[in-house]
Amino acid sequence: MGLGAVDVRALATRHGVAPTKSKGQNFVVDPGTVTRIVRLAGVGPGDTVLEVGPGLGSLTVPLLSSGARVVAVELDERLAAALPGTVAEHLPGAVDRLHVVRGDATAVAAADLPLPPDALVANLPYNVAVPILLGVLRAVPSVRSGVVMVQSEVADRLCATPGGRVYGVPSVKLAWYAAARRVGSVAPTVFWPVPRVDSGLVGFERREPPAAEAPREDVFAVVDTAFAQRRKTLRQSLAPLAGSAAAAEAALLAAGVDPRERAERLDVTAFAAVADALRRGRAAFRGALQEDSP
The missing domain is CATH 3.40.50.150 (Vaccinia Virus protein VP39)
Known part of the structure; x- marks a missing residue:
């Protein structure tokens, strides 16, 4: 009806x-x-x-x-x-x-x-x-x-x-x-x-979201940043979020993602892995600063 x-x-x-x-x-x-x-x-x-x-x-x-x-x-x-x-x-x-x-x-x-x-x-x-x-x-x-x-x-x-x-x-x-x-x-x-x-x-x-240490907000921030400049490689597009192109490359490699790839090649699980790697990289950087401080 x-x-x-x-x-x-x-x-x-x-x-x-x-x-x-x-x-x-x-x-x-x-x-x-x-x-x-x-x-x-x-x-x-x-x-x-x-x-x-x-x-x-x-x-x-x-x-x-x-x-x-x-x-x-x-x-x-x-x-x-x-x-x-x-x-x-x-x-x-x-x-x-x-x-x-x-x-x-x-x-x-x-x-x-x-x-x-x-x-x-x-x-x-x-x-x-x-x-x-x-x-x-x-x-x-x-x-x-x-x-x-x-x-x-x-x-x-x-x-x-x-x-x-x-x-x-x-x-x-x-x-x-x-x-x-x-x-x-x-x-x-x-x-x-x-x-x-x-x-x-x-x-x-x-369905259940990908297993990730990073919260959803962090994963979505990576997605938004990567697609904001979708013609660029992930090494370049994620540089502002990572702090530098070198830090972005390190996180991508740690996540098993080729830094030369572009955003449209990654599925949601890969984006979660990148967010996790960025999160670990920032934590390691903060830890190094604390060790160096008097």
Whole structure:
């Protein structure tokens, strides 16, 4: 069960809502698309789904139809207030499985949610899709899997593997948390308003991060620094972080990485190894200074 174009436009008129580009709002008006997303997510009775940006409820109703509970995080006050009524109208009896949280999904925390969600299933706002996805995986550890709809080129970046043309910071950071794959494509015509780009569906399964002494923040700092100058060798690009090109080379060799390589050749495990080597190198330097001090 889903909302069609007539339903969505009628709801928008009733609640005085118009999609805004500043909030990245593009409402899905094709029931087949949202039904496919729910099927790909594999959610059902007993599951709790986190939906970010439910909008007018196009995906919320099919998620509830699966028997799952839904925790919907909505930034727009009018949309958040209207969602329970929409569910009551189109799926009587399911309102008790809907929990609406009014807030900014880019800063969501587990403590903000009334139930710990098992899955993230959402049509993410194009302009903040990557920060929301990575933020949820960082801040809500109960989320074990999910399917998200994002701009097509963003889907490609999130799922890219080392050596690929679009492999970059989002690819590595998502790989820290989860194994991801592209599970489908979506045409612009299923949205209102119709965007100028295609969309892609990204499925993910959480996994343990690479074994590392360095905390995630240190690993991500290495990733950000390495890709900031991706045309340079790692010896050159990591010099500012290491303190010098020589220190960067020493850390890379200690991590088993060729200093002449470039960032796009390393997977997340290699980046973790480099962060560990940099951390040990700084510790050794501090130890040498203490020994030399009177």
